[in-house]
Amino acid sequence: MNVSQSAAGAAARGPGRAPADQVAVRRANLVRVLGEVRSAGPLSRATVARHTGLTRATVSSLVTELIERGLLRETDFQQDGTVGRPGRRLEIDGRAVAALGLEINSRYLAAWSTDLAGRTLSERRVVHDATREGAERTIRALAAIAAELLGEARAAGVHTAGIGVAVPGPVDAADGSVRAAPNLGWRDVPVARLLRELLGLADEVAVVVDNEANLAALAERGHAGSRAADLVYVTGETGIGAGIVADGGLLRGAGGFSGELGHLQVDPAGERCACGRIGCLETKVGLTAAIRTAAPDLAADGAAGAVTRDPQELAGELLRRAAEGDPRALGGLDEIGRWLGIGLAIPVNLLNPEVIVLGGYFATVAPYLLPAAMRELRERAVAGDPAVSRVTGSALGFTAAVRGAAGVIVEEVFADPARA
């Protein structure tokens, strides 16, 4: 962060600056102190001063503010290193500040709130057919769930710093509106503005809307043990999309519309996709295709049955059948796995990711998809075996997007402690 470094340098050079400048310098220094404790804590004030190059007096004043904002706390008396008397050290608190993540899926609505220390405060998940209900009713239903969780946080004395929203389609980051979500049948829906109005949010409460695959990719990357700098997350629901982390950051593209893996053509003689094109990957490996191929009776009891049932429930049913050795399920999942391998060869050859994380129903039935997928992938990796990514089912399953949505707000608070 060049901004905070240069601002801190200005602080070290001393007084005589305009007040607005001083506010910016103090804010940058708050971020530095908080970041230092977050990455290396618990730490004594003296160690924070040494690591940041700030004076002890400055650190003390910043720490006092961060404690007041509920972001830091002092541990009990502990030995700091080998010399000197025992002292109190600083660690991340975060119990008083929450972030709320929401998700609009074509078949369900979900919410998850966390405090800044990563503890789950509340969770919700309701079956909801966003395609049939339309944008306005869906956002009203989502706002009602959000209002409940915001109320619960308030009652517990926790301040919610912001709301992240995951949607299954490309998003205009500038105004938080959904551009075109084929599986919802939505175009140009101002999700952020509508939520703000319905919830009567104050200006300082952030509302961030992003594509579910991007948010899930961030959640997977933040998840213990998978801090890969090059990672691709592939959603496995009715819709198929990819969130791409390259060189440690999200790869959004010029307009934020990257990652439409599900709508790349893999079969020119294939079926028409929800997006209107022919033979998209989604028509081969989306949940609808999986049910039709591996458990057609679940789709047969009415197209409506397959459309409105919770994908998590359908994934569980697929897994149960495969585990029981149902030949239709096993053969179907092998076929889906083959197409999945054909699809995954695209990011493997284009981006050479270290790891590909499979989300949604892919994660549930991964053991039955991966043998065929990996066979196909090895065949198609142009640079051979060394180029074949590790492919793994998500440990976060159907909660990856909603956790990523909350995680974006958590990062915003760490980047601007005044939000707390």
Ligand SMILES: [Zn+2]
């Ligand atoms: Zn398509």
